[in-house]
Amino acid sequence: MARKPTLDFLKTEAASGSALALAAIAALLVANSPWSADYFAWLKSYHVLQLGPIRLEETISDWIKEGLMAIFFLVVGLEIKYEIVRGELSDPRKLATPVLAALGGMAGPAAVYLFLSMTMGAPHAGWPIPLATDIAFALAIFGFVGKGLPSSLRVFLLTLAIVDDLGAIALIALLFSEGANWTPLFWALGLLAAFGLIAHRIRVPTPFWVLGFSAVWYLTILSGLSTSLTAVAFAMIVPIQARKEDRQSPLKEAMHDLHPWNAFLVLPLFAFAKAGVSFAGLSLEQAFAPLVVAIALGLFFGKQIGVFGAAWLASALRIGARPTDASWLQVYGISLLCGVGFTMSLFIGVLAFPGAVDSPEQVEVKLGVIGGSILSAVGAAVVLGLAGRRPRRDPAAADPQIEPLAGSSS
Missing domain, CATH: 4.10.860 (DNA Excision Repair, Uvrb; Chain A)
Incomplete structure (x- = not known):
């Protein structure tokens, strides 16, 4: 029996979390080693692509941002289309809670950042940075601590992250194009x-x-x-229905073929190019600069408040319900996990503060994203680890709103 695309996606993205983490650690080590100057010079070096009259000249950093990352957004677009047509997003009853949670998870960090922008003087342009959730890292952490947790939490996280990505893409379209x-x-x-x-x-x-x-x-x-826009648009035209002469549809085939390249080449390269922060000459003042603090607290506090608050409100208003067999403590752990905003947050940071990869703004963006993501990951690991060891109760008895959502399929 063939595996479902979503299951393949989960396994591939979870496995790529290790590659992402290694690439990010490697970038930090190289940026603070004797090869630091070579590393930053490589990122700033220009390279030409010429095919006949077609000529493009970009830096390595820009080739990764606009070139390789287009593959990432194509894969995200394919997953979004599949979920809308065939998956979790096709059922409105299963869609309500994670969609509202995703919207809350964007509003919460924006509110925290803007509040700190007014009180601490953080640059106003950085408010979209803490809005994004990194699917690969979030799923990788869930895979490490998710033993004993209901599988519905994984689907909830994936659905929420997909809607989150869609919102981030919309922001890129409105703000940076x-x-x-x-x-x-x-x-x-x-x-x-x-x-x-x-x-x-x-x-x-x-x-x-x-x-x-x-x-x-x-x-x-x-x-x-931004190439992210047309990458997602291109994914929408890929047929999801298989023809008689084919074993699987073009969309499934593309998902299957592109996921390994995206997971183990594109995203690690992006992490290696964007996570390198040189701590040489870094002062305590810069480490706790308003931009750093606003991004970190936006990811850590804003995400958990927005996601958990919206999910609880959806259940209280009977618009949606908790994931099947999940406790509110477990949902809170997922809310914390959504504060891991590494890849997309760094990408938006590059767009919000264009310039050299080692510019003061880019250094502060990286410090804020890395700090907020680490706080969220550690907090989520602790909460989900504790929640996984708690004895399960009958969710229907504890939460009467669950039945409409959980009983949608059998």
Whole structure:
């Protein structure tokens, strides 16, 4: 029996957490070693891609941000489409609680950051940074401490993180894609529409998918928009229905083929490029700068307050319910876990404060993201570890609102 795409996704993303952690640690070690100057010089070095008349010249840092990260957003887009059409997000009763929790998990960090911005003087532009949850790290930590916890918590976390990613992508579109060049953008949209129409009528070989994605990506670069947008849009045109001559649909095949590359190459490279912080000459004042504190507390306090508060409110208002067989302490542990915002938070930080990778703002962004993510990870591990050892009670008896959600399928 073939494994479900979501299960494959969980296993791949959980396993990639170790690769992400190793890449981040390696970046910190190199940035504080005798090779520090070479590391930062490599990130700032320009490299040219030229195919006939097509020429792009970007730094290594930008190639990773706009090039490789487009693959990450393509994978996220494929997962979003699958969940909307076939998975958890297709059932409104299962969708309500994690969606509301995700929205609360974006509002909470924004409120904490903006409050600290007014009271401490943190740069206003940084408020979107603590809004994101890192799927790979969160699932990896859940895998380490999740023994004895109900499987519904894993689905709740995944669904919440997918909606969170969708919100982060929307923020990138609204805040960081200004000054578009409309001509290549219209060409990109036209190519997307034409390719989607063709793909749903005839079988498109893999090389043409690669060529189509590359063309849309190039036109997006010319338009001045973030490549994350068209990467997700491209995922939406990939057919989810398998043809008679195929064993699985193009969407499932793409998810299966891209996940290992995304998990063990793209994200670790991004972590290695963005997590390098040199502590040489770092003063106590910079380590606790307003930007650092606002990001760290936004992730740690804002996420747990927003996610848990929205989930509890959804249950209290009978809009949604707790995950099946889960206690509120376990849901609180997941809320803490959502404060791990490593990859996407660093990505938004690059967009919010463009400049050199070792600029003061980028150093403070990295310190805040790393600090807030570590606090959230440790707190979540402790709470979920304790919650997993607690004897389970009958959830229906403890929470009468569970039945409508839990009983949606059998």
